[in-house]
Amino acid sequence: MWPFIKKEFFHIFRDIRSMVILFGMPVAQVLLFGFAITTDIKDVPIAILDHSKDHVTREITSKLLSSGYFKLESNLKSNDGIGNSFKRGSVKEVIVFEDNFAKKLEKEGSANVQLILDASEPNTATMINAYTTGIINTHTMQMMKTAGKIPMSIITESKMLYNPELKSVYMFVPGVITIILMLVSTMMTSISITREKEMGTMEALLVSPLKPIQIILGKVIPYILLSFINLIVILLMARFVFGMPIQGNVVLLLLESIMFIVMALALGILISAVSKSQQQAMLLSMFGLLLPTIMLSGFIFPVENMPYILQLISHVMPSKWFIIIVKAIMLKGVGIAYFWKETLIIFGTTIFLIAMSVKKFKLRLE
Amino acid sequence: MNKEENIIVVENLVKKFGNFVANDNLNFEVKKGEIFGFLGANGAGKTTAIKILSGLSKPTSGKAIVAGFDVSRETDEVKKNIGYMSQRFSLYDDLTVKENFRFYGGIYRLSNKEIREKTEFMLNKLGMTDYRDMLLKKIPLGWKQKLAFSVAGMHDPAVVFLDEPTGGVDPITRRQFWEMIYEKADEGTTVFVTTHYMDEAEYCQRVSIMAEGRIEALDTPAMLKKQFGVKTMDEVFVKIARV
Numbered sequence: 001m002w003p004f005i006k007k008e009f010f011h012i013f014r015d016i017r018s019m020v021i022l023f024g025m026p027v028a029q030v031l032l033f034g035f036a037i038t039t040d041i042k043d044v045p046i047a048i049l050d051h052s053k054d055h056v057t058r059e060i061t062s063k064l065l066s067s068g069y070f071k072l073e074s075n076l077k078s079n080d081g082i083g084n085s086f087k088r089g090s091v092k093e094v095i096v097f098e099d100n101f102a103k104k105l106e107k108e109g110s111a112n113v114q115l116i117l118d119a120s121e122p123n124t125a126t127m128i129n130a131y132t133t134g135i136i137n138t139h140t141m142q143m144m145k146t147a148g149k150i151p152m153s154i155i156t157e158s159k160m161l162y163n164p165e166l167k168s169v170y171m172f173v174p175g176v177i178t179i180i181l182m183l184v185s186t187m188m189t190s191i192s193i194t195r196e197k198e199m200g201t202m203e204a205l206l207v208s209p210l211k212p213i214q215i216i217l218g219k220v221i222p223y224i225l226l227s228f229i230n231l232i233v234i235l236l237m238a239r240f241v242f243g244m245p246i247q248g249n250v251v252l253l254l255l256e257s258i259m260f261i262v263m264a265l266a267l268g269i270l271i272s273a274v275s276k277s278q279q280q281a282m283l284l285s286m287f288g289l290l291l292p293t294i295m296l297s298g299f300i301f302p303v304e305n306m307p308y309i310l311q312l313i314s315h316v317m318p319s320k321w322f323i324i325i326v327k328a329i330m331l332k333g334v335g336i337a338y339f340w341k342e343t344l345i346i347f348g349t350t351i352f353l354i355a356m357s358v359k360k361f362k363l364r365l366e
Numbered sequence: 367m368n369k370e371e372n373i374i375v376v377e378n379l380v381k382k383f384g385n386f387v388a389n390d391n392l393n394f395e396v397k398k399g400e401i402f403g404f405l406g407a408n409g410a411g412k413t414t415a416i417k418i419l420s421g422l423s424k425p426t427s428g429k430a431i432v433a434g435f436d437v438s439r440e441t442d443e444v445k446k447n448i449g450y451m452s453q454r455f456s457l458y459d460d461l462t463v464k465e466n467f468r469f470y471g472g473i474y475r476l477s478n479k480e481i482r483e484k485t486e487f488m489l490n491k492l493g494m495t496d497y498r499d500m501l502l503k504k505i506p507l508g509w510k511q512k513l514a515f516s517v518a519g520m521h522d523p524a525v526v527f528l529d530e531p532t533g534g535v536d537p538i539t540r541r542q543f544w545e546m547i548y549e550k551a552d553e554g555t556t557v558f559v560t561t562h563y564m565d566e567a568e569y570c571q572r573v574s575i576m577a578e579g580r581i582e583a584l585d586t587p588a589m590l591k592k593q594f595g596v597k598t599m600d601e602v603f604v605k606i607a608r609v
Contacts, residue, residue, distance in 0.1 A: 002472070003468065003469050003471075003472025003473060004469070004472070004473065006469075007458070007461065007465070007469045010460065010461055010465060011458070011460055011461075014460045015460065199454065199458070199459070200452055200453070200454025200456055201454075201456050201457070201458060203450070203452055203454075203456065204450060204451075204452070204456030204470075205473070206422055207420045207421065207422060207445060207448065207450040207527075208445060208450075208470075208473050208474065209442060209445045209446045209473070209474065209475070210473050
């Protein structure tokens, strides 16, 4: 089998396209997600419509603006300005204080502040909302304390665990690992196997004394190695370029990743068994796998915000479970006891896919 | 070894796919060192038969012995003793000539020394020693084909199966290719070849013609022409294929 593996490396190293996908992509993706695409809240443009203009609203306003998260774009005079500001896209949030804010707060113990958000980017909106609420609550609580009164309403205090600065790199690294492993393992193997079919070399391999299992292993082992190298590179970059810690057990993380890689490879073999050409294999892995992985795994869009149907579909995505595992190990630093269910799901999927692809492969021989 | 020894023996071979009978009771023998032409229109069942003989597919009933081994029970042994080359050459475009030899030598378990010696010997014979480090995609079609044939015979198999080996090649190269086939057969290797070129059928020592899953004719080209009362193999073929 050694000559087979060596030959496979020749194929990979001589093909510029493969090399770019294998080594350029992971680095580019991590850098892109880490530096360029960021969901960190910083200097968000806001407008304020203050109907009350008393000492309390002024204090809250200055608290908000001095936090560093918000930047005052304009002070609105009336309700009419709200719509226009959003349409122009110049602000992401408008904060409206009602009339007699301070008086109501003192007399009735509560006053209303309205937060209007541009939710065309739901994630950002949710985050801005949380930040604003947080700042206002903190301030209200301080006021109550100094006034010596017991708060009348329950004040929620949010604390961001595991990623206290809400760095988006922390969120993206597990996703990028998943996508790269999927891409390298599933797409590259399925393409390289269908290429042998297309070129006619598969026939020659099948009539040779090599057993089918040796052919598959010979195809797959190089990609296991390369996926693994990629994983290490991404982890090192996350650690040393972005300062992302790995709280949990590195060995456990690597073992879980190997399991995921094997699953992705089995999927690649299955795809190659059903596709007739390299293009078909590529399309199947791209649109059938990669896009759903990105969209439904919770990597970019939170699964909780999706329609129920999509949430159901997302359960079938092994990548979703893998991302949960990676986050649990890297950010929470917990052990297998906390994600044995997810591990079991991926393990089951792996067994299922291997069985399926072996069956398909045999069928084709008949 | 006896030149009259049978390398391929097929007895009552039947292959069915559901209700469709692809090979209907085939019976024939091929001798050591013989060049055996295996003809038939597309869909006549040639490919199915070759797949069975090369151990890729199991017969529904009947028996086939290749190089002394039963194809349905001793598949591994059969595979070690046959060589195979198809129209698509089975060589890798992104490997060099030498690397292709190394790879196939490797999967047929030849030692490094054997691979080196064979590679040198065959490149010398083809006059291609200067091209050993060239990527295969830069080499002209006719040469690739000769290389593929050399690779298929590298491990000294008892039989070489050639599945339409000369498709898309110019007449001169085809001629040279057939000279290689003769040389190989003289060394005692059985050559089992399918083709659509009837002039090539004339080069074979014996020819079988299949139609609708059955072998309709099997003899030397001269005898076949006599039997059907025609002048060329072309006419023999058309008469049988039309039935």
